[in-house]
Amino acid sequence: MDVLYFAWVRERIGLPKEKVETSAATVADLVEELRGREERYAAAFADLSAVRVALDQELSDFDAPLSGVREVAFFPPMTGG
Amino acid sequence: MDVLYFAWVRERIGLPKEKVETSAATVADLVEELRGREERYAAAFADLSAVRVALDQELSDFDAPLSGVREVAFFPPMTGG
């Protein structure tokens, strides 16, 4: 599964994209798994109320299932316009 | 006093502007006086709910006094923009 990071989530984790092998059932499970990996992930996901997630380029929720998903993206609330 | 007419009020009365000597106290009195003059005025002022008035180029009301006023204008509801 491709995992993408944008804005300060990308800066804290230190890379824009990586391949992750996971059996996490939901986004929340994936976040838990990443948090346990290294301090930089724990820092990026310290406050989930400030993080948004997209599954296959559609905005989604942390309790959404990951089955069949090819691309997960984490980023702060958007500031377009 | 200069009396001006615009749009269909002008067309019904048949002229854009005229000098009127009057001792009418209010706009309503002036309208009454004009109505009594000729049929074309009566036609123009048949339905006052469809006529607006400006005194010295400021929107006003039919019960406004005419004392000191130099220019009275009658016209239909405006359709700008």
Added chain:
Amino acid sequence: MRIAIQEEPFDFGAEAAGFADGRHDMGAVVTFTGVVRDLASGDLDAMEIEHYPGMTEKALRKIAAEAQTRWDLGDLLIIHRYGRMAPGERIMMVGTAAPHRRAAFEAAEFLMDYLKSRAPFWKKEHRKGATGWVEAKDSDEAALRRW
């Protein structure tokens, strides 16, 4: 601030590009343009706009001043034509520039609502040799009550 009342066409692209151009303190710019609209019937030959010289200038200045009192505007533009225009021609435009988008949108809507019903312009349609004055709409009068 600029207010122009004119018979000749205006260059919308140039006016839009020039309006508030280079201002660093205004994050939001809104323009509204009114266009001579032909109905589905497609039989409109021309729109003719009459106005009240002298009062028109005063009314537009008053409306513009009111908008500047209500919103924090960095710039404001009103251009309104009179005379004869073909379908598709631009009748008028307003421009508003403000630090934030909500103020720019609201001020532009306010200007339009007031221009519709409080500025001394009257529209006459020419169709197949016949003419008719455009009637004021109750919805335009109602729109003023928002402000």
Added chain:
Amino acid sequence: MRIAIQEEPFDFGAEAAGFADGRHDMGAVVTFTGVVRDLASGDLDAMEIEHYPGMTEKALRKIAAEAQTRWDLGDLLIIHRYGRMAPGERIMMVGTAAPHRRAAFEAAEFLMDYLKSRAPFWKKEHRKGATGWVEAKDSDEAALRRW
């Protein structure tokens, strides 16, 4: 309908002039332009905009389609830049054309409210050598609840 996501500047005057130009059935055209705004401090060196290629296109198409469902629009335009911009530069624009002014205004406000909070763009400010991500405003999230 046109949607453009690009790094290079766009010619606002030309885009505004060309949008819905010559349409006889649309009486009202609204444009909104977002500009890189420097605060009173005047120390903004640049604004940098990051986006999510792929998702951005999808999100803008979805927002545009939603606007076309809700309002009777004759045309619609969205241009949004990414990359580095100086204060005063135009970041983005939307254009809406409709038979009547209310629809054109509402659709433009709707597009802006959704672009602010639902299109994957992130702004970073560069000031005196330091950088900071622009935080989303509660008022922008609240603005969505109108629709």
